[in-house]
Each structure stands twice: as structure tokens, then as C-alpha cells.
Amino acid sequence: MDTLSEIAQPVENELRAVEEITLSCLSSAEEKLGELERYTLESKGKRIRPIVALLSGAVAGQLREANLYLAAASELIHMATMVHDDVIDEAAVRRGKATINASWGNPVAVLFGDYLLSQAFGILCRFEDNGILPGMIQMTREVCEGEIYQLRRRYDISMTEEEYRGTVSMKTASLFSTCCRLSAGLAGASRPAQESLSTFGRRFGTAYQIVDDCLDISEEERGKDRFKDIEGGRITLPLIKALAALSGEERERLALAFREGDVKRSRREITAAGAIAACRRDAGMLLDQARGDLSPLPDSLPRDALIRLTRFLLGAP
Amino acid sequence: MDTLSEIAQPVENELRAVEEITLSCLSSAEEKLGELERYTLESKGKRIRPIVALLSGAVAGQLREANLYLAAASELIHMATMVHDDVIDEAAVRRGKATINASWGNPVAVLFGDYLLSQAFGILCRFEDNGILPGMIQMTREVCEGEIYQLRRRYDISMTEEEYRGTVSMKTASLFSTCCRLSAGLAGASRPAQESLSTFGRRFGTAYQIVDDCLDISEEERGKDRFKDIEGGRITLPLIKALAALSGEERERLALAFREGDVKRSRREITAAGAIAACRRDAGMLLDQARGDLSPLPDSLPRDALIRLTRFLLGAP
Numbered sequence: 001m002d003t004l005s006e007i008a009q010p011v012e013n014e015l016r017a018v019e020e021i022t023l024s025c026l027s028s029a030e031e032k033l034g035e036l037e038r039y040t041l042e043s044k045g046k047r048i049r050p051i052v053a054l055l056s057g058a059v060a061g062q063l064r065e066a067n068l069y070l071a072a073a074s075e076l077i078h079m080a081t082m083v084h085d086d087v088i089d090e091a092a093v094r095r096g097k098a099t100i101n102a103s104w105g106n107p108v109a110v111l112f113g114d115y116l117l118s119q120a121f122g123i124l125c126r127f128e129d130n131g132i133l134p135g136m137i138q139m140t141r142e143v144c145e146g147e148i149y150q151l152r153r154r155y156d157i158s159m160t161e162e163e164y165r166g167t168v169s170m171k172t173a174s175l176f177s178t179c180c181r182l183s184a185g186l187a188g189a190s191r192p193a194q195e196s197l198s199t200f201g202r203r204f205g206t207a208y209q210i211v212d213d214c215l216d217i218s219e220e221e222r223g224k225d226r227f228k229d230i231e232g233g234r235i236t237l238p239l240i241k242a243l244a245a246l247s248g249e250e251r252e253r254l255a256l257a258f259r260e261g262d263v264k265r266s267r268r269e270i271t272a273a274g275a276i277a278a279c280r281r282d283a284g285m286l287l288d289q290a291r292g293d294l295s296p297l298p299d300s301l302p303r304d305a306l307i308r309l310t311r312f313l314l315g316a317p
Numbered sequence: 318m319d320t321l322s323e324i325a326q327p328v329e330n331e332l333r334a335v336e337e338i339t340l341s342c343l344s345s346a347e348e349k350l351g352e353l354e355r356y357t358l359e360s361k362g363k364r365i366r367p368i369v370a371l372l373s374g375a376v377a378g379q380l381r382e383a384n385l386y387l388a389a390a391s392e393l394i395h396m397a398t399m400v401h402d403d404v405i406d407e408a409a410v411r412r413g414k415a416t417i418n419a420s421w422g423n424p425v426a427v428l429f430g431d432y433l434l435s436q437a438f439g440i441l442c443r444f445e446d447n448g449i450l451p452g453m454i455q456m457t458r459e460v461c462e463g464e465i466y467q468l469r470r471r472y473d474i475s476m477t478e479e480e481y482r483g484t485v486s487m488k489t490a491s492l493f494s495t496c497c498r499l500s501a502g503l504a505g506a507s508r509p510a511q512e513s514l515s516t517f518g519r520r521f522g523t524a525y526q527i528v529d530d531c532l533d534i535s536e537e538e539r540g541k542d543r544f545k546d547i548e549g550g551r552i553t554l555p556l557i558k559a560l561a562a563l564s565g566e567e568r569e570r571l572a573l574a575f576r577e578g579d580v581k582r583s584r585r586e587i588t589a590a591g592a593i594a595a596c597r598r599d600a601g602m603l604l605d606q607a608r609g610d611l612s613p614l615p616d617s618l619p620r621d622a623l624i625r626l627t628r629f630l631l632g633a634p
Contacts (some may be wrong), residue, residue: 030462032469084431088424107405107468110427114401115461117431118454121438125451133450134442137435144432145347151424152349 004046007308010301011054014063014071018050021072025119036100036112040079043095049074052204052309053179056197058302059294061187066127070186073136074179076120081143083113088151089228132182139178146170154233157255161240165206172212173205193297200293204310207286211313213237214279217267227263237282239266242275284314321363324625327618328371331380331388335367338389342436353417353429357396360412366391369521369626370496373514375619376611378504383444387503390453391496393437398460400430405468406545449499456495463487471550474572478557482523489529490522510614517610521627524603528630530554531596534584544580554599556583559592601631 008015026037050071057067085091086099087109093099101109117140124133150167153159180201184194213236216229229236242254250269257265270276287310297303325332343354367388374384402408403416404426410416418426434457441450467484470476497518501511530553533546546553559571567586574582587593604627614620 028462030466032465033462036465084427087427106423108465110401110404110430111461111465111468113427114430114434115458115465117434118458118461121454122451122458125454134439137438137442141432141435141439144428144435145345145350148349148353148425148428148432149347151428 002308002312004048004051004312007305007312008051008055010305011051011058011063014054014058014068015047015050017068018047018054018071018075021068021123022075025072025076025123032108033112033115036104036108039097039100039103040083040116043097045075045078045095047075048208049078049175049179052176052201052306053183055302055306055309056180056201057183057187057189059297059300059306060184060189060193060197063187066130066132066186067183069123069127070132070136070179070183073120073124074175076116076123077136077140077143078175080113080116080120081147083109083116085147087113088147089232091228130186132186135178135182139174142170142174146172146174150234153235155259156235157239157243157258159235159240161237161244164235164237164240168206168209169202172209173202176205176208177201196293196296200290200306203286203290203293204313207283207290207310207313210237210279210283210286214276214283217270218276227267230258230263230266231261233258233261237279238270238275241278242270242273245273245275245278280314287311287314319625319629321365321368321629324622324629325364325368325372327622328368328375328380331371331375331385332364332367334385335364335371335388335392338385338440339392342389342393342440349425350429350432353421353425356417356420357400357433360414362392362395362412364392365525366395366492366496369493369518369623370500372619372623372626373497373518374500374504374506376614376617376623377501377506377510377514380504383447383449383503384500386440386444387449387453387496387500390437390441391492393433393440394453394457394460395492397430397433397437398464400426400433402464404430405464406549408545447503449503452495452499456491459487459491463489463491467551470552472576473552474556474560474575476552476557478554478561481552481554481557485523485526486519489526490519493522493525494518513610513613517607517623520603520607520610521630524600524607524627524630527554527596527600527603531593531600534587535593544584547575547580547583548578550575550578554596555587555592558595559587559590562590562592562595597631604628604631 023041026041028034028037053071053074054063054067057063082094083100086094087101087106091099092102100112121133121137124136127133146167150171177198181194181198184197213229216227216236217238239258243251246254254266254269257269290310291307294303294306340358343358345351345354370388370391371380371384374380399411400417403411404418404423408416409419417429438450438454441453444450463484467488494515498511498515501514530546533544533553534555556575560568563571571583571586574586607627608624611620611623
């Protein structure tokens, strides 16, 4: 099994440059801000968004300075949404560390998320002429819309797979899709290549969310507190699939457990209904299609890396 | 005494157009979003930021379509910060109506604020070539920085007037100042005229915050729940001035009342120390200077309106 840094090898230098940009964005002189920024940098994520953005540019053309800033902005926007998501979920732990809201309270977390968002847009201002700032702003609005929709449908077990896909497309996949498309455009890719990568990103991002949904209710330990979806009444694909597979009393039992936020019972019913396996099959199909999206692009190391990334996603612990 | 709509008369048509733009930004098809947007539009604010922005453009040149969008964005950004401020303050009422967080909960309010912010930036994207989007993004970051700083200094009665001015310059005055400058630039104003209006906005915005600080502890009724500053441990100018005017036991008494969030006693001590009157004198001086900032500009109806606006601010109920 590849590791993520092995996969990212074709863009490792650029990834280091992105890290530098991110670091320089998060080094305020203001005492409190500086503290929050250092704390955020300590709990380093996988940087999957910058990796996908850089590889998308590299596969379709030549990476330029603007690609690095776009990749850094993708991570900053992701960080901003994580900080606000933790407020929304009242989450206490993320990646094995106390969340900003848990450590400093909601007021600080709300403002710090806003700050990260304006920092992200801010670093894109220097590339005002190439449409990346409007693209990223439009995408951020889509993310908010998706999250608001998801919030409205909390505990609503009538939600269909199609509605779920629509929500995920907005709240998760749009960031991947937008970054893939814009990064390819910056690197000089043709319009069809940009479209292929946009579709790739949409499918990859949707699969990413499905895998994340499964991890949230899986037994495996990871540095994130789990069961936030069930506790928050969030309708995930495993739940939808389990409800569809069950009937009568069994279905009622799951619906009740979910409504009551009973994590243990919900998990047991969902798993017993075979919904986790079915979700992973769906994710696998999406990733098959995502690999297909790459086939018009020239055979190259970055394309190979994107393909390996799709396999990594499903095999990831 | 002028009313605000009398003062805004030289730009009344443009203001109506700004209202249309704002309305069109807040008319989502998504059920929940649409509900939040309609609710927000019902509790119409004074639109002081769009008025100042439009008058600044009109005084120094010719208003263009971009001025309307800038003015609308100023109000949307203001709305976004209000929605998040109410989460931060756990405020239940604003302008006589239940806040978004009180009615729909923090999760919805956090996301809706993010959404409003991305809408604001979004409508500026069509004017990508004139530097207004970068200016507004930079300003938003400054607002966040100012608010985070203010949060860090909560309950810290060692805060000086100078530090207070610095905070207010970031969290409140930067929006006015930036809109004045950018709006003038869009209207074709000379660089010195832009600078004059930028300074005008900075002073006007600072005075605006000082007046707001005073209103928060005043007896007068208004459609906003009061005493949020004291309850939130926020260091305001009336408090700083009262602490500076008092000594010994009296000072201790106020410090204790403030620390304990005792609104009644804090108010009594602050008022008895003559701090409200002193703050209003400070605001008056700032507004005198702000009028001076307008003197290099051509004598005109919009300039006259800005002058009347400075008088309105201090006489406002």
C-alpha cells in the first residue's frame, strides 16, 4: 500500500512550497491569533486537497506560482470549515487534539474560522486576473449552502440517496472539483482537460465523503472523535442504505436508535444491514469512474499519482 | 433634526438600486436559506454603510454600477458580522427581534454568517479588475483581527484608550474607511480625494462605535438588547474613561461590578463618573475632524449630506 507522501512524490517540491505559503499565512504578530495559528499548524492534516490540486495542474500542464497559492488556499478554506464544523457539532476532539471551540470557546472559534476564510481569499488576490478568486468564492458559497441544507434535513430519514449525493456534491466535492479545474486551468490545460479534471474531482470528493461517513461509524480507532454524524442527527449514506435494506420492525429499531442518538445500537443495525460494505462498493464505483475521467489525459507520473490516490482512498485505514 | 432618509436624499435612487441588489442576493431557492434571508431582510437596519459608501462616491466623482455593488457588499458583510457577533455574545435579541442563533441555534447562525460573507464577496467578483474585491477581503480580515484582539482583552481593565482606538479602528472603522476610499476610487476620484474620504471614514466609524458603546449602557430604550458589552466583559470607552476618572475605593467598586457582570452597578458608576459625557465629547471631536477631512472636496449636495450625517450620528436617539 502506498503512503500519501509516496503518492505525492511528483509534486513534493511544490507541496513543500505550499506548506511554506500556508505557514506564512498563519504567523500573525497578534498574540491570540498567533497562538491559534500555531495550534492549528501542530495538528497537521493529510493535505489531501493541496495534493489533488497540485497533481491536477501537473497532469494537464505546467505548474506556476499561482498553483501553489491556489493549493494553499484550498487547505486554508478546508481548515476554516473544520473550525466552524467543530462549533456546529460541539466537537471536543479532532485528530486526537482538543478542538479550538473546546479549548478557547465558541466565540474564538467563530472568529478564527472567519479569519482563516479571509486569509484564504486574501492570498488569491494577487492573482486577480485569472478567475481563481471568483471560482473559490463561488465554491465556498456552495459549501455553505450544502451544509445548511444538511442541517435542515437533520434527523429526516426520508432523505434519499439522490438528495444525499446532491448535498455531498456541494459540501465536500465542490472544493475538490473546483480546485482540480482551476489548477488545471492555471497550468495551461485545455478546456476539455479542465472539464475532465473537474469531473474527476467531483467523483473523488464524493467518494471521499462516503469513506468518511463509513469511518465515522467504524470500529477502527483514529485520531478524531467518532460517531459525530449519528450524534448530530446527520443523514449519512450508511444510514440511508441501511434503512433501505431493512423493513418492518428492524427498520423501526434503527430509526428509533438514530432518533435517540443511540450510537451503539445505530452502529450495530447499520453494520448488520450490510450498509458499510454497500457504501464502500459505491465509493469503489465512483473511484472507478474517476479513474476513467483521467483516461483522456496524457500518461504521466502525475496521472499515475492521481490513480494511486483513488486506490489509497479506499484502502486507507 | 434630519432623518436618515432626508440626509440620503442625494443618493436615494442609487440606494434603492442597492436595496434591489441586496434583495436579489438574499432570495435563495433553498428552503432553509430562503427563510433565513427573508427573516434577515425583515429586520432592516439603517443602511448607514451603503449610504456612506454612496455619498463618498458621489462627493468625489460619478457613481457607476460598481458603486452599487460595493455598497450592497458593505451591508452584506455587516450583516454577516452581526450574525456571528450574536453567536459570540449569545445575544437573544437584535433590533427588537429574536436573533438567528436564538431562533435557529448556533449551527445555523454560524453557517448563515459564512454564507452571507461569501455572497458579499461573490457579488464583487464581476468587478474583478478594479481592486475592490481585494480591498474588501483585506478589510474583512482586519475586522476579524480586531474582534479576536477584543476577545482576548475581555475583562482586562488595563486596556488603554489608545489600545481601544486601535481595536475600534480594525473592528468597526475599517469597513467605513475602506468603503469610502474604494467607492471614491470607483467614481473616479483623485488619489488625494480618496485618501481624504478614507480618513473621513476612519474617524466617522470610530465615532460611530463610541456612540454605540454609550448607547449600550444608556437608559434609553431601543430595539436591541442592551448591556451586551458589560455582560460580555467587553472593554468599552465609557468603562476606560470611568476607570481613569475614578480612584481608590470608587475605582475598585466599578472594577468589581464589571468583573461580576453587574450591569446595574457598572452603569451607575460609569455614568456617575461622567464617562458618557466624556465619550460623547470625544466622538464630537472626531466628527469635527471628520468634517475637516471633507473640506478639500468640492462643495456639493453629497458633501453636505456627509456633513449632516456626522451631526445626525451624535444627535441620534
